[in-house]
Amino acid sequence: MVATIKRNLRFDNLLVNLSLLFIVVICLLPFLWSVSSSLKGRDELFQTLPSLLPKEPTLGNYYWIFTRRDMSMIPINMLNSFKVTLLAVAIQTSLATMAGYAFARLEFKGRDLMFYSLILLIFVPRAGGLMAVYELMDYLNLRNSHLGLALLFSSAMSTAVFIMRQNFLNIPRELEESATIEGANTWQVFLYVAVPLAKGGMVVVALFEFLYVWGEYLMTRTLIDFPELETLSVAVAKISGWAALFTSSAFSTYGAEAAAHVVAMAPVILIFILMQRWFIRGLTEGILKM
Secondary structure (H helix, E strand, O other): OHHHHHHHHOHHHHHHHHHHHHHHHHHHHHHHHHHHHHOOOHHHHOOOOOOOOOOOOOOHHHHHHHHOOOOOOHHHHHHHHHHHHHHHHHHHHHHHHHHHHHHHHOOOOOHHHHHHHHHHHHHOOHHHHHHHHHHHHHHOOOOOOHHHHHHHHHOOOHHHHHHHHHHHHOOOHHHHHHHHHOOOOHHHHHHHHHHHHOHHHHHHHHHHHHHHHHHOOHHHHHHOOOHHHOOHHHHHHHHHHHHHOOOOOOOOHHHHHHHHHHHHHHHHHHHHHHHHHHHHHHHHOOOOOO
16 A cells, blocks of 8 residues: 555656646536536626535526426437437447447358448548438438437447457357357357357447437437427527526526536436446457457
């Protein structure tokens, strides 16, 4: 213990630790400021010398965004976000796991060409084909549909397939060969041998997809026309337009925006905290093996 403290107090280690602390403070400050602002009333928010800690904490801003149905549909939009996000995560994780195993273990003509062509799609911006996506979704009658959004978001599988392929490549072939000798077919080897050993990679894929879909704005804003079908990211962005209608003497648009941002961030932070161990494990297991 003493040796560890002395090592951390060395000049070079101290410099690194101070630099990391500075970076952490910079990264956490916007989050802390949002939480603080969401707990402040109008007068405290617009005082001459603002403070990080609220002097008179209030939940009024949260009450406002959850109860003013004429200007906010946050509860409904939050439920929509959970529906679309969980469905997209389930679809992409399942398909990427099967595709990753196929690219890692199965031999078929054009396998490597297909895989590296899929990897090249990572560098194509998703917004580049916005109009084409709009026309396609309209033709398939998937506009204004949560199922349509989930299918669209889960279809971007380049990164997910890459991660799963690398995880399966890291699994010793001897384990699968032993199962094959015992009489297991390809599906049984995949389900009962490969998948349990690649759970870390599946968690990474699920977290990446959760983060992307939960905060996605452009596609949702383009494909959804009705407020009751919008997701939380779109609803939060719309709160900034309340200023013309926000006449309360106790609350302000600024505080309501901050409260909405905290509500939108909370599920992501909670999911990451709960799955952090699996996330790190999935990133480090076989991710560099080509």
